[in-house]
Amino acid sequence: MKKTQEIFICLMLCCSVLTVSVAAEDFSSRPQVKPEQRWRIAYYQGGEYEYYYDYLYAMTKGLSKLGWIEPLSLPDYPDRDTLKLWQWLSLNINSQYLEFVPDGYYSADWDNISRHKISNSLISRLNHNKDIDMVFAMGTWAGQDLANNLHRVPTIVVSASDPLRSGIIKNIDDSGYDHLFSSYDPRLQQQQIQVFHQLIGFKKLGVPYENTVSGRSYAGMDLIEQASADLGFEIVPCYTLSDIAEQQMAEQSVVDCFDELAPKVDAIFVSSQGGVNAKTTPKLVKIANRYGIPTFAQHGEQQVRYGYLLGLIRRSGLGPEGVFLADNVGKIINGAKPRNLKQVFDGSFSMVMNMKTAENIGLYVNADLLAAADNLLWQIELPE
Structure with a gap:
């Protein structure tokens, strides 16, 4: 009897080792064999946002680079409309492996009522029609709506500001759902506030943001609050409207917050939200410049070109x-479980500074500022 138990335990241990070995297998990210049918991909976003267009564009380029799509020249839509890009992709890509489904584009248009209907409709399609094999979920809303056990279709969450704190993933190493993968770069938001404070030395930081779970996630408020405690500066909040269908209201709310914050803070952190765009940026820059307020743009170079300081x-x-992202799409097609894939994207960063804005606000550009900036811009561009 004892010998039988030993053999059973040995077999269990061997099976366990084998399972770990298979789970850790390095799946190829490139095409291996032609599938019986192409993988049908759908797209879901909370609403139109210019960076979603950029990510969809970059992912498509990545898929082409890896061989999932034949080499192609993508159109450049000045209005950065994801629907236009998706429609073009559904008609024009040449691939033995992938299909961007023509009627697979979903957008809630930043309307909560529409969001509920759209997400339910998509999940119903995933479960009953079974004509979608993968979903690109763009942004926090889309990620939250598909990070659940209501379906089992592989889902790639892209451009969610903080998928951990917004509840999309369980932790940085585990999405929490077998079908879910989310790209995550925790260092970017952490470094933004630290670098801004180190270079400017503000005592009061103005932060306009929507005071919702999603809005706090976009702005990285948990990280800002932690930095405030560590570095000893005060946060002066102003609550905006962001994820709403009335775009004009969202835009005006940010302008109003800049008017409110600029006279009483030392710096402003320009967080991602619906009301911060090419239309409002010149107004926001003008307000900040009038009061000599340094600004930090959460979304980098293009915004700094339009007049934010850093x-x-x-x-x-x-x-x-x-x-x-394309690499992980390929691995999933080749058999990898989305949950087992590495979610953290290790990107490297550089600082960009607008010297014309520094001049306009009367900022003395010392040696530390110059040394920190990898890219200096000498004029303020007007958005197209």
């Missing part, structure tokens, strides 16, 4: 992250 950018743009 920003962190990825050294190579979104190209490397697009390949990282």
Whole structure:
């Protein structure tokens, strides 16, 4: 009897080792064999946001680079409309492996009622029609709506500001759902506030943001509050409207907050939200400049070109992250479980500074500021 138990335990241990070995297998990110049918991909976003267009563009380029799509020249839509790009992709990509489903584009248009209907409709389609094999979930809303046990379709969450604190993933090493993968770069938001404070030395930081779970996630408020405790500066909040269908209201709310904050703070952190865009940026820059207030743009170089003082950018743009995302799409197609894939994208950053803005606000650019800036801009561009 004892011998039988020993043999049973030995067999169990061997099976356990074998399972770990298979789970840790390094799946290829490139095409291996032609599938019986192409993987049908759908797209879901909370609403239109210019960086979603950039990510979709970069992912498509990455998929082409890895061989999932034949080489192609993507169109450049000045209005950065994801629907236009998706429609073009659904009609024009040449691939033996992938299909961007023409009627697979979903957007809640930043309307909560629409969000509920759209997400339910998509999940119902995933479960009953079974004509979608993968979903690109763009942004926090989309990630939250598909990070659940209501479906089992592989889901790639992209461009969620903080997927951990917004409840999309369980932790940085585990999405919490077998079908879910989310790209995550925890260092970017951490470094933004630390670098801004180190260079400017503000005592009062103005932060306009929507005071919701998603809004706090976009702005990285947990990290800002931690930095406030560690570095000894005061946060002066102003609550905006962001994820709403009335775009004009969202935009005006940010302008109103800048008017309120600028006279009483030392610096402003310009967080990602619906009301911060090419239309409002010249107004926001004008208000900050009037009061001599340094600004830090959460979304990097393009915003600094339009007149914010500082920003962190990825050294190579979104190209490397697009390949990282495409790499994981490929691994899933080749059999990897989304939950088992590495979620953290290790990007490198550089500082960009607008010297014209520094002049306009009367900021003395000392040696530390010059040394920190990898890229100096000498004029303020007007958004197209």
